[in-house]
Amino acid sequence: MLDKSRLQQIFEDLVHIDAVSTNEQPMVDFVVDFFAKYDIAGEVDDHKNILFKISGTGDPLFLNAHIDTVEPTAGIVLKEHDGVITTDETTILGGDDRAGVAAILECVTHLIEVAVEHRPLEILFTAQEEIGLIGARHFDYSKLTATEGITLDSDGPASNIITASVGYVSIVGEIIGKAAHAAKPEEGVHAIYAASEFIQSIPCGKCTEETLVNVGVLNGGVASNAVPESVHLTCEVRSRNQQELDEHTTNIKEQLALVHKKHGTTDTIAFTQQFAPFAMDESHPWLQHVIAGVRSIGLIPEPQKSLGGMDANIFNENGIAVVTVGCGYRNMHSKQESVNLAELFDATRLLEQLVVREAVS
Numbered sequence: 001m002l003d004k005s006r007l008q009q010i011f012e013d014l015v016h017i018d019a020v021s022t023n024e025q026p027m028v029d030f031v032v033d034f035f036a037k038y039d040i041a042g043e044v045d046d047h048k049n050i051l052f053k054i055s056g057t058g059d060p061l062f063l064n065a066h067i068d069t070v071e072p073t074a075g076i077v078l079k080e081h082d083g084v085i086t087t088d089e090t091t092i093l094g095g096d097d098r099a100g101v102a103a104i105l106e107c108v109t110h111l112i113e114v115a116v117e118h119r120p121l122e123i124l125f126t127a128q129e130e131i132g133l134i135g136a137r138h139f140d141y142s143k144l145t146a147t148e149g150i151t152l153d154s155d156g157p158a159s160n161i162i163t164a165s166v167g168y169v170s171i172v173g174e175i176i177g178k179a180a181h182a183a184k185p186e187e188g189v190h191a192i193y194a195a196s197e198f199i200q201s202i203p204c205g206k207c208t209e210e211t212l213v214n215v216g217v218l219n220g221g222v223a224s225n226a227v228p229e230s231v232h233l234t235c236e237v238r239s240r241n242q243q244e245l246d247e248h249t250t251n252i253k254e255q256l257a258l259v260h261k262k263h264g265t266t267d268t269i270a271f272t273q274q275f276a277p278f279a280m281d282e283s284h285p286w287l288q289h290v291i292a293g294v295r296s297i298g299l300i301p302e303p304q305k306s307l308g309g310m311d312a313n314i315f316n317e318n319g320i321a322v323v324t325v326g327c328g329y330r331n332m333h334s335k336q337e338s339v340n341l342a343e344l345f346d347a348t349r350l351l352e353q354l355v356v357r358e359a360v361s
């Protein structure tokens with residue numbers, strides 16, 4: 001039996017582990033020890049991704065949650081009220097994504113204890129998700145054979161099924177002018193002035209239903225009496241539509257070139273597509289299967305499209321059809337973060353359905 005109180009204990013143990021992005025080792029140790037109880041060895045790669053394989057019947061199924069969190073989590077104090085866990089609001093909770101990890105660990109515990117027939121499992125716990133899907137991007141996918149799977153890493157209930165997400169282009173570097181004394185502006189090239197014109201020339205915010213542009217960082221200059229030599233810029237374009245992603249990126253490049261032409265500036269700005277968008281068709285058999293699984297645990301499926309990048313982007317890019325589902329957390333990345341234990345249990349029940357059903361059908 002899936003055990004709700006055991007799930008809660010696993011979750012609480014996990015959120016007490018201070019293992020923010022790039023410092024995942026304490027989580028690696030915990031998860032490896034957890035599986036070692038059942039004589040299942042994990043394979044940890046250089047990026048602290050951990051892969052476990054559990055044999056079974058039928059087609060292999062890929063399961064994922066990420067083991068890092070944002071900060072801060074040190075010294076966490078938990079509170080529980082009406083089945084909802086929060087902190088004392090001096091730290092985040094880390095339900096994103098310890099809830100997903102807990103659901104997988106409880107499901108595995110159940111499968112092993114009752115020796116139920118289930119699909120072969122390829123369980124990947126990823127590192128550094130929160131700082132740009134770094135673990136997922138560096139994982140060696142030749143180690144996997146599964147062609148479909150599920151990531152437990154969305155807010156809200158398990159009925160939240162993320163079927164599409166954005167691709168992402170980072171735009172990072174400097175606009176470079178020429179320094180001069182403010183009294184001799186004709187000898188300088190004003191980087192801040194050029195940068196401000198560049199920013200005004202590009203869209204910022206929601207461009208279409210599927211595309212966003214954001215200017216996130218802008219800093220430069222050294223003194224009020226100096227023509228600034230350079231300005232550092234960090235921008236991004238994200239879109240669920242690769243064509244729109246390309247068009248907006250090209251437009252930004254063109255606007256930058258126009259500004260250089262007008263002001264005599266140059267730049268060191270790098271445009272890098274970090275990952276591609278993905279979209280799973282509603283008729284995809286795996287999506288239909290997940291939807292049926294959600295119904296089978298008594299919830300109404302709510303397929304939705306996301307504007308945030310996620311590990312599932314990388315998995316889909318690598319040929320594994322992966323949807324992301326909710327695992328009960330809310331207000332992630334904030335000190336008001338919470339986890340609804342009933343929803344976390346539902347996510348675990350959904351996982352059990354998906355792991356077991358195909359093996360016996």
Ligand SMILES: [Zn+2]
Nearest residue numbers: 066096097153
């Ligand atoms: Zn997450």
